[in-house]
Amino acid sequence: MVSLSDVRRWEPDALEKVFAALGKHKDRLVGLDDELEGSARPEGWRGQAADAAAQSHAGLTRVMRELVVEVAGVRRAVAETTDEVEAIRRLLRESDDLAEGHGFEITAEGGVRDVAPPDDVPEDQVEQVKQERIRIRDQIVENIRTVLQRANRADDELAKVLADADRNLMDPGRGGSLADDAATGDSRGLAATIDAPRNGTPEENAKWWKSLSPEEQEALRKAPPAWLGNRDGIPAQVRDVANRNRIDDEREALNAEKAEIERGGVSDDERKRLEEVTHKIESIGAVEKTLERQPSRQLLVLDSSGERLKAAVAVGDVDTADHVSVFTPGLNSTVNGTLEGLDHQMNQLRAQSQHESDRHGEGGQVAAISWIGYETPQDHEHAPWHENSVTRSDAAENGGAKLNEFFKGINASRDTDPHLTALGHSYGSTTTGYALQGGGHGVDDAIVFGSPGVGTDDVEDLHVPEGHTYRIEARNDPVADFGRFGGDPTHMEGVQDLSAKESTEPDGRQKLSESTGHNGYVADDSTSQHNMAAVVAGLPDRTVRGEGRGVGDYISWAPSKIRDLF
Incomplete structure (x- = not known):
């Protein structure tokens, strides 16, 4: 001192x-x-x-x-x-x-x-x-x-x-x-x-960045300090370099922690900690593999705090894209277990959205983000009354607060706001719902699919422009009828229904397949994928409309009976 x-x-x-x-x-x-x-x-x-x-x-x-x-x-x-x-x-x-x-x-x-x-x-x-x-x-x-x-x-x-x-x-x-x-x-x-505002909001971080001289900004682009990596409101390219530079340091620290636990044997009390550290090391490897893919990726979140490592990876340039989507997954999603698969799906969705933009829109560029930036509930890991249980909203509310900041940061970091779409699947749609309820997020379109609820039964609480909140429900998806968190989105007035059934593109050129069950919504060449791509590209007139209703939507007592299970 x-x-x-x-x-x-x-x-x-x-x-x-x-x-x-x-x-x-x-x-x-x-x-x-x-x-x-x-x-x-x-x-x-x-x-x-x-x-x-x-x-x-x-x-x-x-x-x-x-x-x-x-x-x-x-x-x-x-x-x-x-x-x-x-x-x-x-x-x-x-x-x-x-x-x-x-x-x-x-x-x-x-x-x-x-x-x-x-x-x-x-x-x-x-x-x-x-x-x-x-x-x-x-x-x-x-x-x-x-x-x-x-x-x-x-x-x-x-x-x-x-x-x-x-x-x-x-x-x-x-x-x-x-x-x-x-x-x-x-x-x-x-x-x-160069010092940044302490615990700055996305808007404060962006204001600080824009106040720097061109020389200072260039220096931070070339050699960003580690603390810039997870700062919402900082340009994506800068966050990417800062987080990539941290990967080796994070791995070294985790390996050292693992060696410390293993030194002298692992007690029952330390076994869970060892398992968490091991999974984090595996997650670092999954991040590296994902970043090696083409087209180039951007690492926008790398957070080793908590039970699991958190990460967000973008395909496309978030700083310059005209259309940006943020996909939030749900139950059992982890960086080491599902990031590579989610990133592949988002790359396919980005490619389809780009196709829509090039062929039917103004040719604006598209970027897609896989956001595992919160502690997602894990099946059989916690008792139903635990705060991170999938039966409770705690994890979604905590994750939603972080996701809200992430949304704000995308808009604040740029001189011109992109067309921003929020995508949420399963429990991730609940997390997205809480993020949207935080307001000030600048989300232009929101799509929830396989949703057990978005934390409210009033679409206005989401602060999305009128007519730009969508839901997709596939056949044989029981989760979409749970209505566990704020009620079933199927029955929310003002939410637009998009089809998951077999169909053709609006111009009749391509046949689209049906998505069924809880995990098939982003399958290639499916109606639901096409609908997401059209919305992401800012082309809602290119969507295929149609209700998806399960048994629970027709049997009046089913939602309450299902809720009783939780």
Whole structure:
């Protein structure tokens, strides 16, 4: 913790000297670029000696690249810290002058004492003078608070950069030369000294990002700190890089936790914890496999807190797409168990939506997100009365609050709002319902399918434009008749019915198959998939309408009897 006495002893000139010395070292290292390249294995040289020389050269190159990034990164961080130290000391001098000019004293601990109150104040001005001195005292107190807050932040930021350099945590990236590595290090050093609002809302995060200079934004794009990865309101491309950069660190931490549990044997109490950590490690692997797919993916959430690892993966560019969909799954969905399959389904839906947009719309680009950003209920894992049981709404309400922020962040991060569609299946539709009830989300269309309820029986509670909330119910899907959470959406006035039955496209060109049961809604070439794609593409006139009603919708006593089971 930096004290006021520490700040008074700070010497910006000393930092300037460090900055100059690091600049000379950086230039000297970058100047070795040609020599390093020229020392590579000559063309045509073969044999064990050649292989050994090549291996040695590769090791030297790696060390040189890391050293250049570290020197450049520390140098830039020192420069930014020097500017901040000068600004902090300037504010401290102004506070000292203000205190001295009005008879106050700033103590070594940062307190403010009234040491020379004015004498002989006219009686009719006593209260006015008193209030003015209180105002000045409060201003000095606030200045000192700001000085200490900024000083501690600057100290922490520079210490973090120095620690990363000392522990060889500065990745050179994919630069082709030492000069490229120096530029990477420069960005890393600048990025590490940029602070974001603490616990900012999506709107506050977006406002902060847009207030940065182009240079600062570019530095954060190249070398985003880890905390940017899960910040709603930050551009998707930045979140993607930040979260990808965290993958190795997350795996290392989880493996270390697993080794700690296994050391000395696993007790019954630790067995569940070990299982959770193991599943999280498996989830990291599933995320990596998903990110390797083409077209390129964006990793928008990577959260290892709680019982299971949470993630959200987009196919397409969320920052530029005209149409963005967010799919929330339900019961038994996990990153390690279902992310790859969900991502495949969303890629197929995105492709179909793009087809609709290109052929029947304005050709706007489409992005689709698989969002497993909450603790989804797991079958047989919790008793019915447990808060994470599928029979209760707790997990959906908690997840809905996070999903609401995620929706807001997509819109806030962009200069122009995309056409945003919320998709929710099964318990995920309940989570989506609670997210929409939070309001302010900017969702333009919502589709729930196989839904046991959306947490309300009034469509206006969802805050979606009138006529743009849809439901799909397939034949032989009992979950869609549960009406467990707020009633059966089938009977909600204002919800539009989309078909899941066998049909043809509205223009009659393609035959569409029927979806049956609880898990077939996004099957390729199905009517339900076509309907989702049309809505996602902003083409509701291209949907196939039609009610889907199960036995529970026709037997008046069935919903209450089913609810009794829970």
